[in-house]
Amino acid sequence: MLRCEQVWKRFGKLEVLQGIDLEVSRGEVFVIVGPSGSGKSTLLRCINHLEVIDKGRIYIDGELLGYREADGVLKEQDERSVARTRASIGIVFQQFNLFPHLSALGNIIEAPVQVKKVPKAEAVKTGKELLRKVGLGDKLDAYPSQLSGGQQQRVAIARALAMQPKLMLFDEPTSALDPELVGEVLDVMKNLAAEGMTMVVITHEMGFAREVADRVVFMDEGRIVESAPPEEFFQSPREQRTRVFLSKIL
Amino acid sequence: MVLAIGIRFDPSVVWEFLFNGVILRGARETIWIALIAQTVGILLGMVFAVMRVSRNPAARGASGFYVWFVRGTPVLLQLLLVSFGLRQMIDNEMFREVLTRWRAAVITFSVNEGAYMTEIVRAGIQSIPSGQMDAARSLGMTNLQAMRRVILPQALRVIIPPTGNEFIAMLKNTSIAFAIGVLELSSAARRIYADNFKVMELLVVAAIWYLAMTTVFSLLQAEAEAWASAGRERPKTLGSLLVRALVPGGRER
Numbered sequence: 001m002l003r004c005e006q007v008w009k010r011f012g013k014l015e016v017l018q019g020i021d022l023e024v025s026r027g028e029v030f031v032i033v034g035p036s037g038s039g040k041s042t043l044l045r046c047i048n049h050l051e052v053i054d055k056g057r058i059y060i061d062g063e064l065l066g067y068r069e070a071d072g073v074l075k076e077q078d079e080r081s082v083a084r085t086r087a088s089i090g091i092v093f094q095q096f097n098l099f100p101h102l103s104a105l106g107n108i109i110e111a112p113v114q115v116k117k118v119p120k121a122e123a124v125k126t127g128k129e130l131l132r133k134v135g136l137g138d139k140l141d142a143y144p145s146q147l148s149g150g151q152q153q154r155v156a157i158a159r160a161l162a163m164q165p166k167l168m169l170f171d172e173p174t175s176a177l178d179p180e181l182v183g184e185v186l187d188v189m190k191n192l193a194a195e196g197m198t199m200v201v202i203t204h205e206m207g208f209a210r211e212v213a214d215r216v217v218f219m220d221e222g223r224i225v226e227s228a229p230p231e232e233f234f235q236s237p238r239e240q241r242t243r244v245f246l247s248k249i250l
Numbered sequence: 251m252v253l254a255i256g257i258r259f260d261p262s263v264v265w266e267f268l269f270n271g272v273i274l275r276g277a278r279e280t281i282w283i284a285l286i287a288q289t290v291g292i293l294l295g296m297v298f299a300v301m302r303v304s305r306n307p308a309a310r311g312a313s314g315f316y317v318w319f320v321r322g323t324p325v326l327l328q329l330l331l332v333s334f335g336l337r338q339m340i341d342n343e344m345f346r347e348v349l350t351r352w353r354a355a356v357i358t359f360s361v362n363e364g365a366y367m368t369e370i371v372r373a374g375i376q377s378i379p380s381g382q383m384d385a386a387r388s389l390g391m392t393n394l395q396a397m398r399r400v401i402l403p404q405a406l407r408v409i410i411p412p413t414g415n416e417f418i419a420m421l422k423n424t425s426i427a428f429a430i431g432v433l434e435l436s437s438a439a440r441r442i443y444a445d446n447f448k449v450m451e452l453l454v455v456a457a458i459w460y461l462a463m464t465t466v467f468s469l470l471q472a473e474a475e476a477w478a479s480a481g482r483e484r485p486k487t488l489g490s491l492l493v494r495a496l497v498p499g500g501r502e503r
Contacts, residue, residue, distance in 0.1 A: 048388055079392050087390025097385035101403050111389035114399055163389060 001026040001061055001198045002047065002167055008055035009042055016042045018222040020056070024167075029199045031209040031230075034219035035245065040202045043219070044169045047200070048089045049082050060085060061166055087115055090160030091169040094176050096152045098144040104131060104155045105140040108162045116163070123162070130158040134188050150181030157188055168192065170201040206250060210234060218242045263451040267442060268458065276438025277459045283352075283427065283434060284420045287359035291420075292413065294360065295367020300397055302372050313368060320365035326426050329358045333430045355427040363420060370412045374405035407478045414471030418464045435459055 002024040009017040058065040109123040134154040174182040216233040301309040333354035386396035425436035439456040
């Protein structure tokens with residue numbers, strides 16, 4: 001479903017991603033953990049081409065991301081093709097990034113109508129169902145400023161789901177939330193995983209990782225240090241750096 | 251207190267000419283020129299602002315040059331360039347007929363306003379947190395779609411106050427068209443006092459009209475600002491209070 005091959009990314013002089021290799025199969029849930037500055041967010045942003053990688057390749061569902069291969073030469077894709085690929089990848093941000101000038105329902109139907117040209121009535125119907133699914137069926141007309149953080153994030157998840165993505169990325173979805181509100185968002189994510197969505201989640205919620213992840217990946221200083229199923233990762237990590245990190249947060 | 255000097259000012263003359271035909275025409279022209287120039291200026295501003303923040307260096311450069319040149323020269327000079335200057339340079343009968351003084355004034359004010367609007371719209375666009383663009387693009391929108399549907403609507407809230415400012419300045423700057431003989435409020439006043447020598451009285455008439463126009467548009471600006479705050483607290487404006495008081499059954503928007 002998602003394959004990263006030797007991905008390198010530099011910002012100015014700083015090598016933020018140093019040779020990342022990652023393979024996520026359909027329906028798998030990968031949780032990425034690591035200290036801040038380790039490149040986790042950058043990796044996610046490279047996966048949906050918000051950032052352009054310097055070296056390496058990323059394949060989404062078998063297709064090379066961001067480039068067309070013609071006669072062995074890589075040519076950059078035009079904006080429209082990239083936008084189309086992005087539409088099939090959903091991302092949920094730490095800061096929610098809801099559109100404040102639109103209601104909850106408005107946020108959710110915006111992309112399907114504008115990008116996929118779905119007729120408005122149909123988009124509204126799907127939108128209402130999605131909002132009900134994340135537990136906000138009564139908040140259709142509420143504006144983001146009228147919603148709590150947990151509610152806003154759930155709208156953000158519904159908004160990403162409205163585009164029927166093949167892959168969902170989560171960049172620390174609960175880090176900006178009050179502790180009491182974290183649970184409701186994690187519940188939505190757990191349901192999504194149970195339904196078979198392919199997910200890559202950056203989080204510090206280790207309970208979530210233990211419960212839901214198929215693999216836990218530890219990143220530090222732009223490299224993947226360790227990658228293992230949760231039982232192995234939390235109980236018997238192989239790398240010293242992993243052990244140090246775990247001791248600090250568990 | 252009796253002044254040693256006599257004050258030659260006749261308030262009844264002010265009243266006499268306040269609704270004079272020439273004055274009213276002048277006032278109407280002032281509003282008309284200002285509206286057209288401001289509207290075109292806003293459209294130019296939006297186009298050039300998007301160019302200014304674009305990833306295309308040619309677009310950025312062209313927009314930058316436009317802003318630099320137009321902001322760097324006095325509007326009076328630009329007006330003279332467009333009317334008298336072009337008349338000298340382009341030795342074509344039809345061109346001179348088509349480029350009337352009125353059209354030269356509207357073109358100059360439009361292009362001039364466009365440069366200032368470019369900077370205002372650009373500031374508005376850049377005031378929107380980058381996360382909004384990220385979210386829009388992540389949902390599959392192209393840069394242009396994101397601009398139109400997500401960024402510019404939010405940027406309006408930041409853009410409207412300085413734009414209102416610009417329009418009020420524009421109403422007054424139309425008086426510069428005086429220099430090429432276009433009929434607007436100030437030149438209308440002058441035409442009359444050149445005839446009856448009641449200089450002060452006519453200037454007061456013009457001042458009253460300018461004040462009336464700028465005041466009305468200030469109120470409209472407040473309404474526009476309130477409208478742009480959709481989804482947030484709607485502030486109580488004088489306009490909305492008037493609507494509630496005067497319109498039977500009228501409710502706040």
